[in-house]
Amino acid sequence: MKQFNQLLIIVFLVTISCSQEKKEIKTAIEENPSSLFKYWAWYGAGSNVADSIHSNQFKKYASSGIDAVLIDTRADADYLSKIAPLAIKEGLEVHAWMFTMNRPGDTTALKHPDWYMVSRSGKSCFDDRPYVDYYQWLSPSHPEARAHIWSLVEGLAKVEGIKSVHLDYIRYPDVFLPVGLLPKYNLVQNEELPDFDFDYSKASVEKFQKLFGKDITKAEVPAIDIEWKQFRLNEIKAVVDGAYDIAHKYGKDLTAAVFPYPEMADHMVRQRWDKWNIDAVLPMIYNNFYNEGLDWIEFASKQGLSDLKAKQTQLHTGLYLPEMTDDELVRAINIVKQSGASGVAFFAIQDSHFEVIKASQ
Template sequence: MKLPKLFLFLLALSIISCTSNEDKIPFKFGVWTTADAKKSDAEYTKEFKKYKDGGIDEVLINTSTDPKLLQRLVPLATKEGLKVHAWIMAMNRPGDSLALQHPDWYMVSKDGKSCFDNRPYVDYYQWLCPTRKESREHVLALVEELAKVDGIESVHLDYIRFPDIFLPISLLPKYNLVQDVELPQFDFCYCDECTNAFEKIHHKNPRESHNTSIDMEWKNFRLNAIKAVVDDAFQIVHKHNKQLTAAVFPYPEMADHMVRQRWDKWNIDEVYPMIYNSFYDEEIDWVGYATKQGVTDLEGKKTKINTGIYIPGLKNDKELKEAILQAKENGAVGVTFFDGNALSVSNLKTIKETKASLK
């Protein structure tokens, strides 16, 4: 009878040990950075070493969807002890040489203007339609080329949404805008492919709707179009034994309202909500609030939350530390900073000290 008791004791000890190890999963620190092929390997080694010495664990690198440049940078970052994610601008593809040969691939606004040559807000807003077979397959092919690169942790989707139907409140004066209602020039995608597909399902044309802002079927059609791209990307990157992550708007209901993005419905491993409090005229505690909203909406799902922090929007290092703590205390598995160029020596010192205090 002693053997079963010993077995049960060892089993209980094993369970406690596993639980203890799960509790000790380290809170991670990342940074978004944009690559420049003209920079030397020595310059990149110096940059990556700076991040690592400052407490950073991972880099999310925008190589303008160039897998060869990514292949060059991965071993340099890995050698310095950093994990690498392949950051891609997904539906917004400014200057995409292949896409530009196909004007019909681009989103169209409610007032009939195409992102191909009439871009909302800024010149780099050139959004591809997520419904049209050719444009979505183009984006997914780019995702797959990045997923094939050895040594990366994930393909990291950015701009995986529609153009902003509502801008963050602090940006409105910059564009001399008032957005109390959905304005037609910022409402996408009314291309033939989308409206025909919608009409086939729902037997109505959104172009003829008196008030599309309260047409839930039309909004859900567009939310689901983005979800379909994400879900396909998830299958592709997992085929290559990588994860899928994404930069998203602060929390699902807000993302739904502002950019037709409902990320709590996606098949995805980890989301990085850009909780840039200064964009919304919010205080630092809003970082905790928005993080918790996302964590709550993802309850019961495997998707993790990594809180994005906007360095230029912080007043000082005290706010930086508070933002990190707000994210951790409200359920994030890490924080990621935008962007590498904005991190000062003082910022990195604060990050390193805060990281040490969490152990």
């Protein structure tokens, strides 16, 4: 009888302990929702696609444990209004993914050739594009181009039910490509080449000259002019900060897809994202683009977190899945979790990956 009573006491204490632990976890989550590790997926919502196809994809995401979906509707607020409810119905958090400085096929912008960035070699993105035909970059220094971008942000921010406006291509064209992509374009980039150094548009050159009293087109080596570099970093920051104010005006967050970590982004695409007003960044730590192993994902994630330590901005690591095996994806997700990131974002999920993602939670 004595042993039975002791057993009852032990069961009671264990029950109380478990109950208290669950209560503490619940309280911690309620007080700090960001403590939850979030799973994201980028989703290209192609035009003229039946609602049933979108719904089936969203069901697949949700059943695999995806929490948030970044939906590309080409910054079409009306189309987003149609697609977003389908994702929300499946319990997904919706983020409005938009191409920002790079605006391929933008019918409004194409009416204004002077809105586009120009390379140091004098080639305008309006009709002579670097690397690929869809690189049609607007100048952040042109006031009307900037206002156009902000109007697109506002349209998306007004859509009911979305969580954030998500900026992609919020930078200049690649001064330096990821080393793993250079063979594809038969390029050697050991210095800032004139064809890939932007923005020498009239709007940008004149604005810089007004601020600093220098005509950058006369500089013998523009790459060593630190004011010229900082000017361009600041021009992108101004676009982001303006978008942040607009998004928050409508009760939405601002998020962005960015290059792996700030110093690298600065060097490669004139993007210093640790200086921005922004709620969350999703650095695209696509290790295979840089001929790096999985351990580099941890390094780049931690470097970004270190650069953000004085800010409230969350960091969710982006992974490129087409070249990952199932085993590599398991390891990559664990690496991201151990890095201290707030979540992981997947680009181009392959069929076999869904089970891996689900099992990792």
